[in-house]
Ligand SMILES: *[C@@H]1O[C@H](CO)[C@@H](O)[C@H](O)[C@H]1NC(C)=O
Ligand SMILES: *[C@@H]1O[C@H](CO)[C@@H](O)[C@H](O)[C@H]1NC(C)=O
């Protein structure tokens with residue numbers, strides 16, 4: 001039966017009234033991102049710091065890779081689950097000269113990275129010299145030279161992204177936590193740390209603007225997690241304040257993280273105005289991680305504030321004997337920083353980072369857009385609403 005124009009319109013009108021959201025969603029097709037370019041710190045480092053400063057040693061990687069794999073984790077990170085769900089291979093670290101394949105993206109993140117350059121060395125402070133501005137210089141180099149290399153043909157064309165991948169790809173960010181802890185580790189007060197947050201956010205915006213000016217369009221931005229719930233903060237800084245929240249986390253540090261996140265969200269809103277062709281998704285990873293720690297048992301986890309792999313103390317964390325650390329007793333080597341029995345039931349891996357099981361849980365919460373602004377699933381993040 002042929003519908004008249006009038007009856008077609010009536011049908012459409014009825015559908016729009018009854019299913020306004022499903023129609024809006026169905027009218028958009030999935031983004032089919034051909035590549036991911038990631039920027040960040042250890043939360044998404046897949047081998048950058050390890051390539052430059054020495055591998056994250058065993059038992060890192062044991063759960064999934066069966067050996068160290070450049071990640072500060074027993075297995076996969078959220079960025080690995082992101083790549084998998086988009087049907088792409090795990091990202092090679094830009095700094096890793098060995099066996100890397102950048103055909104579907106590159107990872108510029110390194111453990112210990114901050115947004116602002118820290119003016120210290122890794123050995124002095126523990127912060128990576130590969131701050132976000134440096135990651136953006138690396139990206140500019142990669143953007144340009146990957147195409148020169150690709151044009152050599154043969155195997156090179158199978159190792160480098162196509163030029164159009166830079167405009168069609170997803171740019172992911174997970175960075176900021178170390179900018180906050182850097183101040184505290186320099187004995188700054190919470191007020192002093194808060195005071196420099198706007199500068200940190202401004203430098204973040206500059207990097208997004210730079211990538212946009214080079215053709216990047218789709219941005220997936222994680223906010224920073226509840227750093228006050230991590231053993232390395234609880235062990236080292238809780239004594240300075242003593243303020244604990246309902247989950248047993250150090251509240252001043254979480255409040256600063258939330259302040260950072262509020263400013264980050266404001267910046268994303270401003271960037272939407274400044275960069276009219278960009279789709280920017282802000283993802284509230286903080287809330288997901290806090291929920292996991294606060295209601296660990298409900299979600300199938302235990303001992304949320306204790307490191308799985310570490311050595312002693314209330315949080316199974318000792319800054320001098322970290323995960324994997326060894327000592328020699330009468331010429332015999334003893335491993336002090338051993339993994340717990342069941343990393344799959346634990347949230348914290350080594351006092352600083354999440355386990356693969358926790359990363360998977362976090363990924364499953366964020367992939368459908370429930371914690372995103374705008375509320376779009378990962379595979380729709382090329383759309384604006
Ligand atoms: C590093 O030094 C520069 C130049 O003195 C300064 O502007 C910047 O704020 C410093 N960075 C940090 C994180 O203190
Ligand atoms: C790089 O990875 C892609 C995707 O997995 C694959 O198709 C390609 O053959 C790889 N390149 C080489 C040289 O192995």
Ligand SMILES: *[C@@H]1O[C@H](CO)[C@@H](O)[C@H](O)[C@H]1NC(C)=O
Pocket residue numbers: 185186187
């Ligand atoms: C911070 O204070 C502690 C205790 O007073 C001191 O040992 C440490 O050297 C200080 N750190 C910095 C970076 O000033």
